[in-house]
Structures are given as C-alpha cells and as structure tokens.
Amino acid sequence: MPHPTSLPAWLALEAHYRTIRNQSMRDWFAAAQDQSPTRAQRFTLEGGGLTLDFSKNRITDQTLQLLFQLARESGVEKQRDAMFAGAIVNTTEQRPALHTALRARTTDTPYANQIQREHAKMAAFAEQIRTGQWLGHSGKPIRHIVNLGIGGSDLGPKMVCEALKHLGHEQLSMHFVTNVDGTDLQRVLSQIDAETTLVIIVSKTFTTLETLTNARSMRRWLIDNGMPEAKLAQHCVGVSANANEAVQFGIAPENVFAMWEWVGGRYSLWSAAGLAIMLLLGPAHFDELLAGARLMDEHFCTVPLERNLPTILGLLGIWYRNFFNFSTQLITPYAHALRYLPAYLQQLEMESNGKSVDVNGERIGHSTAAVLWGEAGTNGQHAFFQMLHQGTNIVPIDFIVALSPEHPYLDHHLKLLANCFAQSEALMRGRTQEEATRLVGPEKAELAPHLMFAGNRPSNTIVLDALTPHSLGALIALYEHKVFVQATVWNINPFDQWGVELGKTLSKEIEQTLADPVASLAHHDSSTCALIARAQAKLATLNHR
Numbered sequence: 172m173p174h175p176t177s178l179p180a181w182l183a184l185e186a187h188y189r190t191i192r193n194q195s196m197r198d199w200f201a202a203a204q205d206q207s208p209t210r211a212q213r214f215t216l217e218g219g220g221l222t223l224d225f226s227k228n229r230i231t232d233q234t235l236q237l238l239f240q241l242a243r244e245s246g247v248e249k250q251r252d253a254m255f256a257g258a259i260v261n262t263t264e265q266r267p268a269l270h271t272a273l274r275a276r277t278t279d280t281p282y283a284n285q286i287q288r289e290h291a292k293m294a295a296f297a298e299q300i301r302t303g304q305w306l307g308h309s310g311k312p313i314r315h316i317v318n319l320g321i322g323g324s325d326l327g328p329k330m331v332c333e334a335l336k337h338l339g340h341e342q343l344s345m346h347f348v349t350n351v352d353g354t355d356l357q358r359v360l361s362q363i364d365a366e367t368t369l370v371i372i373v374s375k376t377f378t379t380l381e382t383l384t385n386a387r388s389m390r391r392w393l394i395d396n397g398m399p400e401a402k403l404a405q406h407c408v409g410v411s412a413n414a415n416e417a418v419q420f421g422i423a424p425e426n427v428f429a430m431w432e433w434v435g436g437r438y439s440l441w442s443a444a445g446l447a448i449m450l451l452l453g454p455a456h457f458d459e460l461l462a463g464a465r466l467m468d469e470h471f472c473t474v475p476l477e478r479n480l481p482t483i484l485g486l487l488g489i490w491y492r493n494f495f496n497f498s499t500q501l502i503t504p505y506a507h508a509l510r511y512l513p514a515y516l517q518q519l520e521m522e523s524n525g526k527s528v529d530v531n532g533e534r535i536g537h538s539t540a541a542v543l544w545g546e547a548g549t550n551g552q553h554a555f556f557q558m559l560h561q562g563t564n565i566v567p568i569d570f571i572v573a574l575s576p577e578h579p580y581l582d583h584h585l586k587l588l589a590n591c592f593a594q595s596e597a598l599m600r601g602r603t604q605e606e607a608t609r610l611v612g613p614e615k616a617e618l619a620p621h622l623m624f625a626g627n628r629p630s631n632t633i634v635l636d637a638l639t640p641h642s643l644g645a646l647i648a649l650y651e652h653k654v655f656v657q658a659t660v661w662n663i664n665p666f667d668q669w670g671v672e673l674g675k676t677l678s679k680e681i682e683q684t685l686a687d688p689v690a691s692l693a694h695h696d697s698s699t700c701a702l703i704a705r706a707q708a709k710l711a712t713l714n715h716r
Contacts, residue, residue, distance in 0.1 A: 219467035323436030463644025485656030513545025601626015
C-alpha cells in the first residue's frame with residue numbers, strides 16, 4: 172500500500188479541512204432544519220441492531236464522500252475480506268486474525284470444527300457448575316468463580332460479566348484478579364471460601380508473570396484452607412494455548428480449555444477466554460452475545476461503506492486525529508453496567524493501533540491511535556465535563572446509551588437519558604456571548620464570559636434498544652471493526668503488540684536484582700539504580716520482621 176498521506180483522498184481532505192475547520196455545526200443544523208431530510212436524518216444509520224447518530228460531527232456530505240474515497244483507496248474492503256477469509260493479516264507474527272470465526276457458527280469458516288468442539292466443551296462444563304453437579308473437595312457446589320488473567324484475559328470477561336450481571340446465575344459470585352499487586356488478590360480472598368471456589372487461570376502461554384504469580388498464591392491459599400493438593404482439579408481449570416504448562420501446574424488435562432494463536436488476547440472474549448462469562452450467564456446468553464457480534468460482522472462485510480457503522484466510526488476518528496489533530500477521545504456510556512467498557516476499549520484501540528511503524532517496518536509520519544479514556548455518565552459530568560465544555564482541548568466523544576433500563580426505576584432512567592442527550596446538544600450548540608449576557612442580565616455583565624461555551628465540540632451517540640447479550644455483542648464488534656478500519660487506512664498491523672515486550676524483559680532482570688542485594692547494577696541508568704537500592708533497603712527491613 173502507498174503511504175496514506177500520499178493518497179489523492181488524503182490530499183483532498185487536507186484542502187477540505189482548511190475550508191470547513193472554522194465552520195459551526197450549530198449553523199449547519201440551523202440551515203438544515205427546514206430541509207428534508209434533515210441533517211439528523213442524513214447522518215443517522217442503523218446496523219447490527221444498533222443506531223448511530225453521527226450528525227453532531229464537524230462534517231458535511233463532502234467530508235463523508237472524501238472519507239469513503241480514502242477508505243477505498245486504502246483497500247479497506249479488500250483487507251476486510253482477507254481477514255475474514257483467514258489470510259495472514261498479522262504480518263509480524265505470520266498469523267491470521269480469526270476472532271470473527273469464533274462467532275461465525277458455520278462449517279465453512281476457518282477452524283470451524285475446533286471452535287465448535289471447544290464451545291460444546293465450555294457449555295457442558297458451564298451446565299455442571301450452574302446446576303450444582305460440579306462439587307468442590309468437601310462435596311459442596313461451586314458458589315464463587317475467580318478469574319485470574321490480565322489484559323484481554325481480564326478486561327473483556329470482567330466488562331461483559333458486569334454489564335450483564337442482571338442476567339447472571341443468582342448463586343454464583345464472579346471475582347476477577349489481574350494485578351500482581353497482592354492487594355488485588357487479598358481483596359478477593361477475603362470474600363470467598365476454599366470449599367466453594369473455582370479458579371479459572373487464563374493465560375495463552377501459561378507463563379504470564381502476573382497471572383501465574385496470582386495462580387501460585389491462589390493454589391497455596393486453597394491448600395492452606397483445607398483443600399488436599401490431590402483435589403486441585405476440582406477447584407482449578409485453565410484456559411491456554413499451552414496445555415502442557417497448564418497440566419504441569421496441576422490442572423487435569425480434561426479441564427484445560429483451548430486458546431489459539433490466531434486469536435489475539437484483546438479479541439478473545441468470544442473464546443474459552445470468556446469461560447467466566449458463560450459460567451455466569453449460561454450457554455444460551457453466551458450464544459446471544461456471539462449472535463450480536465455475528466450480526467455486526469455481517470453488517471461490516473455486506474453493507475456499502477456509505478452506510479457501514481464501523482467504517483464511519485473509524486473514518487471519523489481519522490478525520491479528527493489526522494486533520495484536526497485532536498489527540499484524545501472519550502468513551503462515556505450512560506449505563507452504570509457499562510462502566511468497565513472504556514477500560515476494555517482502551518486496550519482494544521491503543522494496544523492495536525498505538526504504532527509508529529507501518530506494516531513494512533518503516534517509520535510513519537502521521538498520527539495513529541488517539542489516547543482513549545472514559546467514565547460512565549452521569550459521573551463524568553461532575554468530574555471532567557467542565558474541561559470538555561470550556562477547556563482549551565477539544566475531545567471527540569462517543570455517548571453510548573440504552574433506551575430501556577435493566578432495572579425498574581423508570582424515573583431514574585428518564586433523568587439518565589435526559590442528561591445524555593443534553594450533554595451532546597450542549598457540546599454542539601455552546602452558548603454565545605449574547606446568550607450569556609441575556610442570561611445574567613446587564614447588572615452582572617462581567618459574568619457573561621464565564622458562562623460562554625464555544626460549542627462545536629463533536630460527538631457520536633450510539634443507541635441500544637436495551638442492554639442485552641445481543642446488543643452488547645454487536646457493540647463490541649462495532650469497535651473491533653472500527654479499529655481495523657483505522658489500522659488499514661494508517662497501514663499498520665493492529666494484531667501485534669511488541670511495545671509491551673521491553674518492559675517485561677527489564678522487569679524480570681530487576682526482579683532478580685531486587686532479590687539479590689549483591690547483584691551488579693552497572694547496566695542500569697542512575698535513576699533506576701537509585702530506585703532499586705532504595706527498594707532493596709526497605710525489603711531488607713521487611714524480611715527481618
């Protein structure tokens with residue numbers, strides 16, 4: 172692929188940006204108010220069971236035409252079809268990226284037989300746990316599930332379990348331990364008992380430092396609290412691509428669920444890495460989660476780019492990142508149940524597209540992934556929305572909202588919806604000096620500048636009819652494909668993450684040094700040496716207690 176900044180559409184977008192960069196969305200809405208279709212009608216689409224209102228963006232019909240041209244010149248459709256067909260799209264590791272195959276449910280997709288066998292194994296195991304047939308070492312049914320994992324082995328399952336907790340098994344409590352900081356583990360251990368706890372150890376290699384450290388401590392806790400070591404298989408199962416390591420840990424071979432090299436961790440919740448989801452929700456709801464993602468897959472693959480939700484989201488992100496030079500993006504779900512979604516999407520987007528070399532290994536001169544962050548609404552309104560409205564940085568926003576609540580408090584939900592819609596309108600409209608002056612009156616005219624809002628702040632609103640397994644599956648897949656579209660245009664590989672390796676390597680070296688006070692520090696910089704020495708001194712006092 173040619174460098175994206177040399178494509179005709181990119182050059183045309185640069186010129187177009189200079190033309191409209193100072194124009195106001197508020198004026199566009201006013202001018203279009205008497206037109207048919209209205210701006211909102213032209214820039215609202217449905218797909219995969221979701222609705223996307225992208226009318227509050229700094230775009231015109233011409234902007235969209237040029238962005239779609241950029242997508243075609245970048246080969247988005249061709250690369251999309253290659254990914255779904257199982258081509259080697261992870262070029263640095265020479266692997267396909269077949270997370271979509273995990274939810275395809277057809278016999279003609281790559282690895283279909285393996286996927287279906289593993290899914291059936293998960294479902295059978297889930298039914299044993301959920302019906303109380305699977306017993307702990309003392310003959311009691313399982314009541315606590317502890318998921319040990321990190322990154323995609325934690326963020327996805329935790330986010331989905333929390334989002335759909337209202338549909339979960341009433342007698343199962345889900346716990347997630349991810350941080351190597353022992354506080355994380357201790358917090359969970361204080362809530363569970365060894366007789367009724369099942370531990371899921373999720374690690375593709377079964378060598379992940381944080382996960383295996385927690386797993387060893389968990390095993391010791393189980394034994395110290397009455398579990399015979401010979402009964403470990405009744406309390407620990409594994410999810411891994413390295414079954415041999417899992418068995419060596421003590422997990423029974425039949426209790427190791429497969430992960431595969433052709434599914435990246437941050438795309439893996441659809442696989443056995445989502446075993447915690449199936450245990451909590453049951454096989455039927457897990458299948459609905461897959462079905463929602465599958466419907467979005469079909470939308471992405473079959474609907475023209477002009478009406479394609481993931482493509483539009485991805486292109487809008489490029490428009491703001493590369494032409495307006497906005498460096499961050501906010502995800503704000505107006506659903507308390509989705510409060511872990513921003514953290515999940517942080518990994519999905521920044522680990523995938525936080526790259527500075529292209530697929531050929533050449534340095535690139537354009538910006539890639541924005542810094543993604545977020546918090547559930549309405550909490551954010553009482554924290555950082557001040558900056559969004561009146562600060563000097565402009566932050567594009569994705570509002571996410573479900574029209575029907577998962578609780579009976581309709582008056583609460585009405586207020587939630589009102590706040591969500593009001594925030595997007597206020598960010599778009601702003602408040603002029605004249606309006607501010609009229610608001611405070613002539614006797615307090617000096618307050619008017621403080622009540623002015625520049626407006627013209629862009630946002631999308633993604634609407635779910637209700638928060639269900641199906642709609643959540645579609646929402647997750649929507650963002651997966653958005654990331655893919657951006658990676659294709661930027662000509663980068665979204666399926667590797669070499670940037671995390673150096674820190675891991677140095678961490679192992681420093682851990683050995685911390686444990687050995689006479690180890691040489693010569694190969695570290697002066698700052699790191701001083702930090703190590705300070706920590707060694709403190710550790711020495713702790714060891715003598």
